Amino acid sequence: AQKVTQAQTEISVVEKEDVTLDCVYETRDTTYYLFWYKQPPSGELVFLIRRNSFDEQNEISGRYSWNFQKSTSSFNFTITASQVVDSAVYFCALSESYNQGGKLIFGQGTELSVKP
């Protein structure tokens, strides 16, 4: 069955520290997509990145980087030199192509608190 697990419920760091958010997924499909979304206190889910199952190339975008490893079914997200504005709940999500509908399966979220 499809499932997304974010084992870290809450993380607290001091500004300028690096922080990694973990995500482990389960799927029977060979074609799937993985996502990270950010949810600030306002409530809106903000899209950060999408990866398909055939693209294991890791990516860096500014202070953000992502590490996708199919061998361990993990899709981890790192923020370098964290800032107070990074404080939010971060969700990892899975979409399986066989569903033919792009239904997103979310993890429970990791609440990141960056203190000045």
Add this chain to the structure above:
Amino acid sequence: DAGVTQSPTHLIKTRGQQVTLRCSPKSGHDTVSWYQQALGQGPQFIFQYYEEEERQRGNFPDRFSGHQYPNYSSELNVNALLLGDSALYLCASSKDRGVTDTQYFGPGTRLTVL
């Protein structure tokens, strides 16, 4: 380019009542998906509308229903409200049912059932 919009922002209802939530998708998008997010949880998929039909449904009772209009906007209706229906309801839009496209979310409607 306007993003996904939802109305109303907040809503308070009592048990047994009915509620309608509205969503306008991002320009160029034809698919609308609805999610329920209880406090402290990840969003849960309710259903998806494409070409004015419900295409996929999550594990939600028939009290939850929806509609999509020709302009791609959508409504979520919940009948016979229960206390447990209190949640943030999120609408997401995408192209072509979102199979290969990213879903973009609106700001949500926070429903409180008393």
